[in-house]
Amino acid sequence: MIERVKVAVVGVGNNTSALVQGIAYYQQTGSLVGISRPEIDGFGVGDIEFVAAFATSPEKIGKDLTEAIFLPPNNFPRLDCELPAAGVPVTAGLVDDSGIDRVAASLTGADVLLYSAPSGRPVTALAYAEAARRAGVAFVNTTSDAVARDPELLGRFTAAGVPLIGDDLTSQFGTSVLHDTLLRLLAERGLTLVSSYQVNLGGTEDFRNLVANPNTKKQSKLNALSTADKVEVAPLGYLPHLGSQKVAHLNLEAQGWAGTSVSLDVKLKVHDPSGAAGVNIDLIRIAANANRTGRGGYATEATTLLKSPPGTAV
Template sequence: MGKIKVGLIGIGNCASAIVQGVLLSRRDPSRTKEVLYEDIGGYKIGDIEFVLAIDVDVRKIGKDLGDAIFEGPNIFPRLIDETKTGVKVIAGPVLDGVAEHMRDIFMPHGKEVSMDDIVRAIKDSGAEIIVNMLPVGSEQATRFYAEAALRAGAAFINGMPVFIASDPKGEWQEKYKKAGLPLLGDDIKGQFGATILHSSLTALMRERGITVNETYQLNIGGNTDFLNMKEEERLMSKRESKTSAVAHTLKNPAELIQTRRIR
């Protein structure tokens, strides 16, 4: 079988984990045993090939993807010695991808990057799937890349909480359906984090006949994602996404959300 050609948008900690995970699985396939679905339709993790990488940080642009994942402000640990991919990180448009209070941390470039530039880059790379991992609150930037992937004829996986695949108006779903392209998302859960633990507990309570009148979770973290979310406006879609994930394990999700008894 052939390779799955993937383009990454946002070369942060999540991208570092994905890139290193793929490279590690090629070197030692036994390391994939903890992955939920080790084989999908005959494809395995090692079949993923990174062909495109886009970021806005001057420390990452122009570097090999395998080197850029260790540039600041990334803090995900090194899992493998050799990470070269042969793919150089290119500049994407900043748009709303960097919060004002994060500009000294992310160090965005000052270049003009157009839709045509990105569509051309996707086509030239041969990317079949674009994976979006921009910071929370990147509403405009996420829609930009969803449109770019669509124009370039690539599938789009949205790994952050902007409602594209779950667009309540159905506009994005219709566009991708019409183009015959896959669209997945939004806001991918980590393997084991606060939301999956919270929703598992509330689902268990429902199964055991317990009525949940009110519940909330507090997320504590030390990476740029949490620093980014200090700006309340950027947190709105994230909160809605996480609240919905937990609420729908209970009997009366709409009421709990409306009365703010689930947070």
């Protein structure tokens, strides 16, 4: 029997809540519902255990990981499964680049450090990466901060024989993949796009932060589409009632034969943190295998799961 992957996690938000609860769900049910890859390099979806967790919120620090994931502003729902205490108290995390050695020391025995804090704190991200490197623990950066895209840093991981995987996870299923699929389908069938829009609404803390900085996100949404030419992205809407659900409304207006109209309206409803967890479960297993088999640096099999792998623009 394979030895479970030992994971330390930075950030105890909704995505971590979905990951922690979901792993318990799969361990208890043996179900494979919603799972893309039941096994990666011998690791099943339940072959994960948490060994450390870092956060900065005073309310979460000191709580067991399985308790901290339900504290506000987290609002991912409580899944219908048992959740025994992890025996992992949340530890005070880094806020800058001091304390690297303390973190490194506490990573002893871990296979992977999953960096799942909010995007936009590059100094902290790099500090955690350095801690992981020193501890010989594979580092997975799920945020849009440039870590694996830093060639100098990647070189140091490679030299140390430690995996470095990132940056920025793609959701398992979200607005971008859906919109892009529909745009491609129209093009493939010879239809001429006239106009298209997407509206994204959500109720997580993440959404609230993005609303404060809309232009970046809007551009990134357009970048995710193969044909952004006639596509408009409406401002993100932060609607607290939605909780951890995201709702997207898409419209595509096109012309077919002799200019006659083709019209598509779509509503998507999905739990954002689930989309992250469904990809993190794969990144963790890829990173663990790379680490255990001594493959330092970037693991190319992660590329389809990432928006900005090494070599893409910073």
